[in-house]
Amino acid sequence: MNEFFREVEPGKAYRLLNHGPTVLVSARHDGTDNVMAAAWACALDFSPAKVTVVLDKSARTRALVEQSGYFVLQVPTVAQAGLTHAVGTHSLADDPAKLARFGVELFGVDGVPAPLVAGCSAWLACRLVPEPHNQQAYDLFIGEVVGAWADTRVFRDGHWHFEDADPRWRSLHYIAGGQFYAIGESLTVVNPEA
């Protein structure tokens, strides 16, 4: 990766997801890579950081997560809105060349047995915490964060800097029918007693 790809300290990894962005979920097993979009991903714990993500039974990525025991959640940007919607609406089962066709570029990090998607703003590498009942009954997967990174052009020193970055770095928040909202303005409650 490039010079802007930096590790995020484990205790602050939750902040990469805390504002509720739509994410890309990537996984690899037995030579097969896949990437899907998921609006239903959420932080679950601070330390060790954990996450939840909902993976439908029809998703090819889900099988790769179950087989490999690893996945990466990454935060796509406004510049990747088309890619995000495309990988969220096309299955690898129907379209084996899906990643190449939608311009998804992958890279690896030592020790992480799942691929990362280039061009995102942040990445959380997760080890699956097996919970068969949740997975079967609710399609709900829990991961423990084993590594976190961000692009320093938009997240550094433990904080997002959307307000200083090019608007194309803003996170995406999916609604339905191809419509997203980008994250907006920062506001800080100075005196919570007021």
Place this chain on the structure above:
Amino acid sequence: MNEFFREVEPGKAYRLLNHGPTVLVSARHDGTDNVMAAAWACALDFSPAKVTVVLDKSARTRALVEQSGYFVLQVPTVAQAGLTHAVGTHSLADDPAKLARFGVELFGVDGVPAPLVAGCSAWLACRLVPEPHNQQAYDLFIGEVVGAWADTRVFRDGHWHFEDADPRWRSLHYIAGGQFYAIGESLTVVNPEA
């Protein structure tokens, strides 16, 4: 409630949370009401709509949810940023007058045994789906949505209309240390193949 308070059709209730807003969690048991903020709330299913929310063992609201079996997730607005941060950082255990002190106004809906917070943009009344292992091991609570409502000034016809509403209606997305982002601009992917 006022003329702008309208039911949301059950199949579209997930859209109230899909963009990942910070929520207020309210519950009532045995004459005690409480409201807390939660950044870790997420949609879990479409129909019947379900949600997840993380409720720490130290939260008084958690006990009310466990005892009553009901809670409401509601989406606070930029105008409520101070209130949201305040109820998220003060416990009813230490501050019995917390709701009055921070200007939290509650109202009721027939058939919902938990209070709703006035001034929010959307509300999801939920019946707790008991999952003792998730609750104990992960502080993770699952709810089935039994009613959904929104303020038509910002959500109507199954869609958010942040772009046409006063900016004070925008949803809040908490990071840390009193800092939130408001939701921003709408963008629609017209041709996901492109």
